[in-house]
Structures are given as C-alpha cells and as structure tokens.
Amino acid sequence: MGGLKKIYQTLCAHYGDLDWWPADTPFEVMVGAVLTQNTAWTNVEKAFQGFDGHLSPERILNLPMEELQRIIRPAGFYKQKSQYLKAVTKWFMRYDCDINAIKNRPLPDIRSELLQVRGIGNETADSILLYAFDFPTFVVDAYTMRLFERFPVDAGKTYMEVKSFCETELPRDKEVYGHFHALIVHNGKEHCKKKMDCAGCPLKTSCKKKLFEGAG
Numbered sequence: 041m042g043g044l045k046k047i048y049q050t051l052c053a054h055y056g057d058l059d060w061w062p063a064d065t066p067f068e069v070m071v072g073a074v075l076t077q078n079t080a081w082t083n084v085e086k087a088f089q090g091f092d093g094h095l096s097p098e099r100i101l102n103l104p105m106e107e108l109q110r111i112i113r114p115a116g117f118y119k120q121k122s123q124y125l126k127a128v129t130k131w132f133m134r135y136d137c138d139i140n141a142i143k144n145r146p147l148p149d150i151r152s153e154l155l156q157v158r159g160i161g162n163e164t165a166d167s168i169l170l171y172a173f174d175f176p177t178f179v180v181d182a183y184t185m186r187l188f189e190r191f192p193v194d195a196g197k198t199y200m201e202v203k204s205f206c207e208t209e210l211p212r213d214k215e216v217y218g219h220f221h222a223l224i225v226h227n228g229k230e231h232c233k234k235k236m237d238c239a240g241c242p243l244k245t246s247c248k249k250k251l252f253e254g255a256g
C-alpha cells in the first residue's frame with residue numbers, strides 16, 4: 041500500500057469521521073476560506089459573529105468598506121480581506137449565486153477563473169471548490185507540507201506538485217479529499233505541530249521522523 045493511503049487509513053481509523061468545515065451554506069464556506077487566510081479558525085468564528093446571522097452576498101457587496109472591515113477585524117488583515125471578500129462575492133454574483141451553474145462548469149475552467157479573483161490563491165480556491173461546490177480537488181496547506189516532510193512522503197515541493205501527487209495516489213473522490221485534508225489538519229493541530237508531540241500520534245509507528253529522532 042502506498043504511503044499516502046496508509047496515512048489516510050491510519051488517521052481515519054484513529055479519528056473517524058470529523059464534522060469539519062463548519063458552515064451552513066456554500067457562501068459561508070467561501071467567506072470562511074478567505075477569512076481563515078493566515079489566521080486561526082477561532083478568529084474567523086469571532087468575525088462571523090460580527091455579521092449577527094446576516095451573511096449574504098448582497099450584504100457583503102452593499103456594506104461600506106469601513107463597516108465590513110470593522111466586522112471582520114477579529115480575523116486579521118482586515119483591510120485586504122475586506123477587498124478579497126467583495127471580489128469573491130462579485131465572482132459569485134456573476135453566476136447569480138447559482139450553485140448548480142458553478143458545479144456544472146469544468147473543474148479546470150472554474151479553478152483558473154477563481155484564481156483570477158483578487159486574494160484567491162491555490163489553497164483558498166481549492167478549499168472553496170471542494171468544500172462549497174463539491175469538486176474533487178485536493179487542498180494542500182502548511183499542515184500537509186509539514187506532515188509530508190516529516191513522515192516523509194515524497195510528494196514534491198510546490199503546491200501544485202503536492203496536489204497532483206495526492207490526486208494521483210488517492211481515488212478521485214471529493215469525500216476522500218475533503219476527509220483526508222480535515223484529518224491532516226486535525227492531526228497537525230493535535231500532534232504534528234511546529235514543535236511535534238509524537239507521543240499519542242496515530243502515525244508514530246510508521247513515521248520516520250519519530251523513529252529516527254525518537255521524538256515524543
């Protein structure tokens with residue numbers, strides 16, 4: 041069995057199903073994906089609370105920039121993020137906020153279109169496409185890179201190399217991609233942190249970093 045599948049199965053067996061990306065609508069996923077750039081999810085939650093339950097594309101577009109900045113301030117980088125939110129909302133409005141119209145587009149086309157939107161890089165685009173619109177596109181983040189470096193998984197160095205490695209190794213399935221990313225993030229927060237805490241890590245029996253350094 042390939043290293044990647046083994047990691048997936050081990051994490052699955054240990055953590056089970058994770059009720060992840062806490063958002064009620066695809067638009068909330070989009071907003072969360074922008075707000076979580078360079079910050080912890082707890083700060084995103086505080087920013088969400090500032091909308092007082094009224095989060096809609098119309099509201100984001102109509103809010104004066106200063107007011108939007110005040111609401112999302114807890115998520116940090118609020119001046120940039122307010123502009124990014126307006127830009128991604130405009131993109132969504134181009135489809136009349138019709139989820140199915142977006143889902144019916146070919147993945148490479150919609151992905152490159154999203155990457156043209158201000159503030160949307162690879163990770164944010166893939167998070168939106170996977171978690172809001174159910175496209176089978178693998179999300180790579182800092183937790184993924186750190187785990188692969190330590191375990192190690194020879195998946196490549198750049199975002200796109202690692203993404204295509206994972207997509208080749210795993211079944212092309214949005215459920216698998218979404219769950220695996222959630223598991224990697226979860227384990228990255230629990231154990232494979234900057235300062236690794238290997239003692240209870242489910243991967244420790246096969247992880248070379250742990251074996252060679254005797255960490256944890």
Ligand code: SF4
Pocket residue numbers: 187190191231232233236237238241242243244247248249250255256
């Ligand atoms: S055993 Fe340690 S280094 Fe390896 S994945 Fe777990 S926490 Fe990370």
